[in-house]
């Protein structure tokens with residue numbers, strides 16, 4: 001019997017403990033509440049008081065939205081059967097399904113780890129002193145004040161790890177920086193580069209990669225593919241690339257190396273690749289009754305909110321089938337659409353399929369005002385569904 005098939009204990013109200021209230025945790029708790037209401041006891045734990053969409057970080061960084069406008073507060077969650085706790089998880093015992101936080105100890109019948117990915121700035125020596133990461137809320141709030149002071153020199157946007165959340169984000173950052181510099185009338189004084197560890201912007205799709213490469217060329221932004229920066233000299237502002245080349249810069253915006261949160265690693269949940277191994281049909285880990293979704297897993301799909309959400313929906317169906325009896329649901333298909341900021345308030349869409357019968361593939365839908373409106377509705381629909389707010 002695989003871990004996924006271990007039946008949920010026949011208790012009057014199963015205790016479901018969800019660690020992490022990001023895309024995965026929010027969708028899972030919403031769906032369980034929708035289907036089961038008070039028949040299940042869901043505890044949702046996150047160290048933060050609020051959720052921020054990944055894409056909103058770029059809006060904050062480039063001054064398009066105020067930091068307080070993009071926060072959805074967990075205190076607004078009011079769903080039958082769901083209780084939110086703002087606590088920091090300090091240890092996870094996956095054998096006992098026991099979790100210790102800074103405020104208490106929890107025992108679960110079903111434990112779901114949805115703690116996302118952390119950033120390891122030290123993995124790129126010199127980044128903290130000589131560059132800026134732009135993937136955390138704290139960093140984008142600082143960059144919002146700093147970027148308007150940058151007016152001339154070499155700007156580098158660099159992917160520093162082998163893979164990362166939201167494959168389009170570094171290119172979106174480049175397009176938005178280009179637009180900001182143009183608006184300020186200083187674009188001609190700045191040479192722009194994107195350096196990526198990957199061989200192409202979206203390696204599974206020539207169509208999507210071609211559209212992004214074309215848009216970079218139109219804006220005179222140079223792309224260095226397969227060029228991962230391994231260290232930065234903060235004194236001279238020179239970045240060294242894996243193959244020994246160097247690049248001098250005045251501004252470096254880095255996508256930091258991603259790692260599983262330490263509490264996940266210390267709990268023995270991760271595999272040698274550093275992430276939680278799962279059965280892609282059920283999201284079961286090797287520990288009975290313990291599941292994982294989203295960026296913290298080693299699932300073979302891109303790390304994006306829409307994938308984490310789709311995985312959480314599938315996991316909800318797996319748990320519902322177990323609780324109610326019935327056939328297991330179809331596995332997650334790895335199909336998702338992501339929005340790509342193209343500059344000048346236009347948004348494009350990329351559509352990908354990862355886990356179907358065909359090899360992973362994707363397509364590109366040209367930027368338009370209609371897709372811009374679609375993206376706004378995407379965010380609003382999640383805020384309504386998860387928080388009951390507009």
Ligand SMILES: Cc1cc2nc3c(=O)[nH]c(=O)nc-3n(C[C@H](O)[C@H](O)[C@H](O)COP(=O)(O)OP(=O)(O)OC[C@H]3O[C@@H](n4cnc5c(N)ncnc54)[C@H](O)[C@@H]3O)c2cc1C
Nearest residue numbers: 020022023024047054055089115116166294295304305306
């Ligand atoms: C700049 C940027 C742009 C992006 N754009 C998009 C986009 O357009 N579309 C898209 O689909 N995705 C986008 N993403 C990616 C998306 O944000 C992530 O892939 C998604 O949030 C992953 O969901 P998750 O549930 O796995 O983890 P997360 O949403 O990261 O949630 C994990 C939660 O765990 C909590 N946590 C971690 N450790 C602890 C602890 N010890 N104790 C308590 N709580 C803890 C965190 O506070 C966090 O709330 C973007 C990301 C970035 C950075």
